[in-house]
Amino acid sequence: MPRTLFDKLWDAHVVRELGDGWALLHIDRHLLHDLSGPPALAEVAARGLPLHDPALVFATPDHAASSQPGRLPGTFPLGGRLHGALAKLSADAGVRFYDLGQPGQGIVHVMGPELGIVLPGLTVICGDSHTCTNGGLGALAFGVGSSESTHALATQTLRQQKPKRMRIRCDGMLGAGVTAKDLALHIIGKLGAAAGVGYAIEFAGEAVRALDVESRLTLCNLTVELGARFGLIAPDARTVEWVRGRNFAPAGAAFDEAAAHWLSLASDADAVFDREEAIDATAIAPTITWGTSPEDAIAIDGTVPDPATASDDASRGAIEAALDYMGLAPRTAIAGTPVDWVFIGSCANSRLPDLRAAAEVARGRRVAAGVTAWVVPGSENVKRAAEAEGLREVFEAAGFQWREPGCSMCVAANGEQVPPQARCVSTSNRNFVGRQGPGARTHLASPAMAAAAAVTGRITDVRTLA
Structure with missing residues (x-):
C-alpha cells in the first residue's frame, strides 16, 4: 500500500498498536532545556526510576539563559537557578549537558540538528512546541508536555494518536529577497492558524526542494503556528550531504547504509493525503505580520486590514x-x-x-x-x-x-x-x-x-x- 513520509516514520516506530488510532511509539532522541528539563528529570528521580537510556537524552540551557555579553549562569537570577537544576539533574541521571560557552550549547532546535543528534528518520521529542523544526531533516519531531517527557525518560516510549496527513505543495520558485520565513508566513496567512489542527503536514514542491537545509528547518519551525504538531520535508541528497560528518551522525559504511534508508523515506508517488493545498511560490513577496497572530501576515507592499x-x-x-x-x-x-x-x-x-x-x-x-x-x-x-x-x-x-x-x-x-x-x-x-x-x-x-x-x-x- 502506498505510504506518505509520515506513515513510513510512524510505522517504523510503533512498539504496539493500542487501538482507535493510538499507538505506543519508540522515542529515539529526547532534548531537554532549562524550563522543561528540570521538572521532568526531578519527577523521574522522585519516583526512584532510572532513565531508560540516558545516551539518547541531551540537555542544554537556552530559554532562561541571559544573552548579555560575558554572561554567567546567574546573570539572570532565575535563569541561574534553572541552569543549576538542569546541570545537577543531568549529571545525576547520566545525561549529556552542553553548558554555556561550550560547543554544542544553544537553542535546542538549533544545536540538535547541527550536532547530528537529530537525524532523518528518527523520532525526536522535547518539552517545546517548536520541536517540529527538526522535521526539516525528515525526522518525526514533536513537542510534548511534562508528564509525557517524564514517561519517555523512564520508558523511551510515548502513547500517541496518529493524526491525519496534509501535504502543502509549493509550486514554482521563490523570487529574489523572498525566503523560507516569507513562505511560512504566507502559508499561515493564507490557510489560517488552525488549518493544521489534527494533521501532520508535509511540505513539498519545487520551492521546498530548492531550499537549503537551514531554510527547511525554518519552514518546519512554523508548522505549529498552523496548528499542527508535526512538520516534515522528505530527506534528499541535499539533506544527506548536510548531515555527513556531524558529531553524532554515522560514519563510513554505516553512513552510506543510513543515507540509502533516508532517501527511501520520501512519500510514494501514489500516496494519498487527507488534505492537499497548493501554494504559488512565485507570487510571494517579502512578508511581515501586522497583528497579534502569525496568521496576521501580509506582503510588504500590502495594507493593514x-x-x-x-x-x-x-x-x-x-x-x-x-x-x-x-x-x-x-x-x-x-x-x-x-x-x-x-x-x-x-x-x-x-x-x-x-x-x-x-x-x-x-x-x-x-x-x-x-x-x-x-x-x-x-x-x-x-x-x-x-x-x-x-x-x-x-x-x-x-x-x-x-x-x-x-x-x-x-x-x-x-x-x-x-x-x-x-x-x-x-x-x-x-x-x-x-x-x-x-x-x-x-x-x-x-x-x-x-x-x-x-x-x-x-x-x-x-x-x-x-
Whole structure:
C-alpha cells in the first residue's frame, strides 16, 4: 500500500498498536532545556526510576539563559537557578549537558540538528512546541508536555494518536529577497492558524526542494503556528550531504547504509493525503505580520486590514483588538511603519545562513537613530562560525549588539524584553500579545527584512536596498 513520509516514520516506530488510532511509539532522541528539563528529570528521580537510556537524552540551557555579553549562569537570577537544576539533574541521571560557552550549547532546535543528534528518520521529542523544526531533516519531531517527557525518560516510549496527513505543495520558485520565513508566513496567512489542527503536514514542491537545509528547518519551525504538531520535508541528497560528518551522525559504511534508508523515506508517488493545498511560490513577496497572530501576515507592499471588511462580528472584533494593541490604523501601508527594536535570533532564524543574510543588509550601513538592534546566534557553534567569517564585525560596525547564544527576546523568559508599546521587527515565530514583553508590539519577518528595518528605522521592503 502506498505510504506518505509520515506513515513510513510512524510505522517504523510503533512498539504496539493500542487501538482507535493510538499507538505506543519508540522515542529515539529526547532534548531537554532549562524550563522543561528540570521538572521532568526531578519527577523521574522522585519516583526512584532510572532513565531508560540516558545516551539518547541531551540537555542544554537556552530559554532562561541571559544573552548579555560575558554572561554567567546567574546573570539572570532565575535563569541561574534553572541552569543549576538542569546541570545537577543531568549529571545525576547520566545525561549529556552542553553548558554555556561550550560547543554544542544553544537553542535546542538549533544545536540538535547541527550536532547530528537529530537525524532523518528518527523520532525526536522535547518539552517545546517548536520541536517540529527538526522535521526539516525528515525526522518525526514533536513537542510534548511534562508528564509525557517524564514517561519517555523512564520508558523511551510515548502513547500517541496518529493524526491525519496534509501535504502543502509549493509550486514554482521563490523570487529574489523572498525566503523560507516569507513562505511560512504566507502559508499561515493564507490557510489560517488552525488549518493544521489534527494533521501532520508535509511540505513539498519545487520551492521546498530548492531550499537549503537551514531554510527547511525554518519552514518546519512554523508548522505549529498552523496548528499542527508535526512538520516534515522528505530527506534528499541535499539533506544527506548536510548531515555527513556531524558529531553524532554515522560514519563510513554505516553512513552510506543510513543515507540509502533516508532517501527511501520520501512519500510514494501514489500516496494519498487527507488534505492537499497548493501554494504559488512565485507570487510571494517579502512578508511581515501586522497583528497579534502569525496568521496576521501580509506582503510588504500590502495594507493593514480594515475591520469593516470582516465577514463576521468575531473576526471584526479580533482585527479591532489587534490594531488597538499594535497601534496601527486600518487601510494604511505596512511599509514605512517606524520601528524601535529589531531582534535577529530564535529557533526560527538564528542559524549561520540567517546571520549571513542579515549581515549582507547591514554591511556598510548603520542602525537608524533611536533603534535598538540585537543579533543573538542560535548556538555557540553558530556564534563561533559567524565570528570566524567576520559577521560579528559587520554587525557591530553597523551598530547592532552581538549577544550570547540562547532564546533571548523571542519568549522573554530570561528577563530580556521589548519595552511596553515599543515596536519590534523580530525573526522569531510568535507575535502574541505580550510575547516579547508586556505591551510589546511584534512584527514577524525574515532576517534580511529585520536588518532592513534596523538600518532604515522603519518597516522596509528589503528588495529596495539591493
